[in-house]
Amino acid sequence: MTPATRAKIEALFDRYPQKRGALLPAIYLLQEEKGFIDGDGARELAKLFELEPVEVWEVLSFYNMFYTEPQGRHHVYVCTNLPCSLRGARTLLAGLEAHLGVHGAGTTRDGRVTIGHEECLGSCGTAPMMRVDGQYHENLDLAAARRIVDELE
Amino acid sequence: MIVEPYVKNYLSEHYGDDAYRTLAGYEAAGGFAGLKKAVALAPEQVTEMVKASGLRGRGGAGFATGLKWSFMPKTSERTKVIVVNGDESEPGSFKDRLIMERGPLEVLEGILIGAWAMGAQRTFIYVRGEYRESIRALESAVKELYARKLLGKNILGKKGFEHDVVVHSGAGAYICGEETGLLESLEGKKGQPRKKPPFPAQHGAFGLPTTVNNIETFAHVPFILERGVEWFKGRGTDKSPGTTLFGVSGHVERPGLFELPLGTPLREVLGHAGGVRGGRRLKGVMPGGMSMPILPPTELEVPMAEEFLSQKGTHLGTGGVMVMDETVCMVRVATVVAYFFRDESCGQCTQCREGTAWVHKLCQKIEQGRGSAEDLALLDNVPSLMEGQTICAFADAAAWPIQGLLRHFRDDFEAHLREKKCPFPESFEL
Ligand SMILES: Cc1cc2nc3c(=O)[nH]c(=O)nc-3n(C[C@H](O)[C@H](O)[C@H](O)COP(=O)(O)O)c2cc1C
Ligand code: SF4
Ligand code: FES
Numbered sequence A: 001m002t003p004a005t006r007a008k009i010e011a012l013f014d015r016y017p018q019k020r021g022a023l024l025p026a027i028y029l030l031q032e033e034k035g036f037i038d039g040d041g042a043r044e045l046a047k048l049f050e051l052e053p054v055e056v057w058e059v060l061s062f063y064n065m066f067y068t069e070p071q072g073r074h075h076v077y078v079c080t081n082l083p084c085s086l087r088g089a090r091t092l093l094a095g096l097e098a099h100l101g102v103h104g105a106g107t108t109r110d111g112r113v114t115i116g117h118e119e120c121l122g123s124c125g126t127a128p129m130m131r132v133d134g135q136y137h138e139n140l141d142l143a144a145a146r147r148i149v150d151e152l153e
Numbered sequence B: 001m002i003v004e005p006y007v008k009n010y011l012s013e014h015y016g017d018d019a020y021r022t023l024a025g026y027e028a029a030g031g032f033a034g035l036k037k038a039v040a041l042a043p044e045q046v047t048e049m050v051k052a053s054g055l056r057g058r059g060g061a062g063f064a065t066g067l068k069w070s071f072m073p074k075t076s077e078r079t080k081v082i083v084v085n086g087d088e089s090e091p092g093s094f095k096d097r098l099i100m101e102r103g104p105l106e107v108l109e110g111i112l113i114g115a116w117a118m119g120a121q122r123t124f125i126y127v128r129g130e131y132r133e134s135i136r137a138l139e140s141a142v143k144e145l146y147a148r149k150l151l152g153k154n155i156l157g158k159k160g161f162e163h164d165v166v167v168h169s170g171a172g173a174y175i176c177g178e179e180t181g182l183l184e185s186l187e188g189k190k191g192q193p194r195k196k197p198p199f200p201a202q203h204g205a206f207g208l209p210t211t212v213n214n215i216e217t218f219a220h221v222p223f224i225l226e227r228g229v230e231w232f233k234g235r236g237t238d239k240s241p242g243t244t245l246f247g248v249s250g251h252v253e254r255p256g257l258f259e260l261p262l263g264t265p266l267r268e269v270l271g272h273a274g275g276v277r278g279g280r281r282l283k284g285v286m287p288g289g290m291s292m293p294i295l296p297p298t299e300l301e302v303p304m305a306e307e308f309l310s311q312k313g314t315h316l317g318t319g320g321v322m323v324m325d326e327t328v329c330m331v332r333v334a335t336v337v338a339y340f341f342r343d344e345s346c347g348q349c350t351q352c353r354e355g356t357a358w359v360h361k362l363c364q365k366i367e368q369g370r371g372s373a374e375d376l377a378l379l380d381n382v383p384s385l386m387e388g389q390t391i392c393a394f395a396d397a398a399a400w401p402i403q404g405l406l407r408h409f410r411d412d413f414e415a416h417l418r419e420k421k422c423p424f425p426e427s428f429e430l
Helices: A005-010 A019-034 A039-049 A053-062 A082-086 A090-100 A142-150 B023-028 B033-039 B042-052 B065-070 B093-103 B104-118 B130-147 B177-186 B215-227 B229-233 B266-272 B304-314 B330-344 B350-367 B373-386 B394-407 B410-418
Strands: A074-079 A113-118 A130-131 A135-136 B081-085 B124-125 B164-169 B210-214 B243-250 B255-260 B282-286 B320-325
Touching: A005 A019, A005 A039, A005 B282, A019 A053, A019 B164, A039 A053, A039 A074, A039 B023, A039 B350, A074 A090, A074 A142, A082 A090, A082 B243, A082 B320, A082 B330, A090 A142, A090 B330, A113 B373, A130 A142, A135 B255, A135 B373, B023 B130, B033 B104, B033 B215, B042 B104, B042 B215, B042 B229, B042 B394, B065 B104, B065 B210, B081 B104, B081 B177, B081 B215, B093 B130, B093 B215, B093 B373, B104 B130, B104 B215, B124 B130, B124 B177, B130 B164, B177 B210, B210 B215, B215 B229, B243 B266, B266 B320, B282 B394, B330 B350, B330 B394, B330 B410, B350 B373, B350 B394, B350 B410, B373 B394, B373 B410, B394 B410
Parallel strands: A074 A113, B081 B124, B081 B210, B124 B164, B243 B320
Antiparallel strands: A074 A130, A130 A135, B243 B255, B282 B320
16 A cells, blocks of 8 residues: 555544544545555555454455456446337347457456446436446447447557 | 437426526525524424424435434534435436536525534535536526525524535445435545444544435425425325435436326336337346346336335336346346346455355356356355355445346346256347
C-alpha cells in the first residue's frame, strides 16, 4: 500500500462511529491502487483496522465488486436478470463473448478484457445494458456493444 | 444515461432540469420550504404529521413511516442515526436511482426533516456500489448543504439542531438491501442479516438507535410538510396515499418510469408504457419486483396498491412492473428467478441456502426437458418449506415468485414434462 492510499484510508476513519465502518471504502481505495487484493493486501488492511486477516478476507469474498484475483485491463459486465433477458441480454452476452473469443465468463488471452454477467443493475427500463469499467451503457444492441468493447485499449 | 419519467407528478416534476440537482435550482423550485415548516413545529408534531399523512415506506414492505419514526427513543443520551436504503437491487426496480440522480436534494431535505423529528445527529446513505452517478449526485448535494450550513451545527439557526451526512458505497450484494444486512455491511462486515429482536430502533448501526427508510420514502417527506397532510391524502388510495414511480420493463413498447398515484389500475400503468410490444398478447405481469408473485392477464383491473394486490396473492413491493408477452416460457422465467436467489442467498439459514439451490436445480432440469413428475412435485413442495422459517424475509422472497408461477402457469411446466423439451421456440434466450 502506498503512503498516499494509506493516508486516504486513515482520513476516512472519523466518518464512522467505529473505525471498521471505513473498511469497505478502504478496500475500494486499495483495489484502485492494486487492481485486486491478495493475501498481502488483506494483511495490510487487517493491520490498519486492527482485525484478523481472515476477517478482512471474509469481507473481500462476500462482495461481488471486490477482486481477489488478477483482472483484465477492462471489465465488461452484461446484466442478464429477467427484464434484460426479456429484451435479448443473453443473446447480447453470447455475441460479445464470441466476438472476444472468451467462452463463459473470463479474460481475453491478451489480458485486455474480463467479461461476465451481472444481476439487475437498475437499468431495466433501458435494457439490455452493460457496465464497462463502472460506466453504464444502456439500450444496447450487439453492434453498439461491439463498438464499445472494440474501443477499449 | 438515465431518462426522466414519461409521466411526472410532484416528486419528478423538475427531474428534467439539471439545475434542480443544485441547491440554488432546488430552492428556486420551492425546495426547503418543508424543512422550514418542520423546524417551526415541535419534533413530535412533525412525526405526528407524517403519521397522519399515511405515508408508507417505498422500500418494498410498505411499513407506516410515521409509526416507524415513533419507535426511536425520545431521550438523547445516545447518538441517534438515520440510515437511508439506497441499495436498490430488487430486479425490475430502478426508481431510487432516478431519484438520487435527478432529485438528490428531495432526499436530503427529507432526511433533515426526519432528523428534526427524531432528534437524530447522523445519517448514512447506503448506495449500491454500482450506482456511481447516484453517489456523485448525492455527494455533491451534501457538499453544498455543508457550505450553506444546512448540514453541520445550528442548522437554520436552530440551536442544538446538528446533523452530519455520510454517503456510503455498497459493494455488490443483493442481501445488503435487507435492512439489518445493510447495517452489518455499513459496519464493515459481511452483509448477513441479523436476528430480530433487537430491532434497529434499539440496536441499529454501530449499536446506536437507528431508523432505516428507503430513498423514495424520504423524498416524499418534504412535500408532506410543505403542502400538508390533506393534500398528500388527496392522491393515491385511503390506505396508500401519494404517488410512486412505477418502473415498467420487459415486453412493452415504452419501458421506463411513470410517476402515478398509488391505486392506479395495472391496465392504465401498462397503457402509459404503450402496451405490449408489437401488438402481441400479454402472458403475465410481475407487479412489484422479482420477489412478488406474478399476475395473469385476467387481473389487469387491479389497483396498484398493497391493499388490493394482496387480495390477488401478490404485493406492491418496489413497484417494478415486469411485463411478459405470449412468447415467454414461464419455466425459463422460473429458472432466471431461481438462479438469482440461489446466487444471492447469504447462506446463514439452511432452509434458504439449500432450498434456493434445490429450486434452481429443479427449474433448470424441467426447462431442459429432463424433468419428471416427481421433480415437479418437489418443486411444489420445497418453496413452502422455505417460507417463514428464516432469519430474514429473503427466503420468502425466493419462494413467492416460484409459487406464483406454479399457481398461474402450471401448464407451461407440465408441457415441458410431456414434450421433454421447451415448447416455446420464440421465448427469450436463456
Ligand atoms: C431480501 C430483501 C432485500 C431488500 N432490498 C431492499 C432495497 O434494495 N432497498 C430498500 O429500500 N429496501 C429493501 N428491502 C426492505 C428493507 O429491509 C426495509 O424494509 C426498508 O429499507 C425500509 O424502508 P421503508 O420503510 O422506507 O420502505 C429489502 C428487504 C429484503 C427482505
Ligand atoms: S433467509 Fe437467506 S438471505 Fe436471509 S439470513 Fe437466512 S440465509 Fe441469509
Ligand atoms: S434486469 Fe438488467 S438492469 Fe435490471
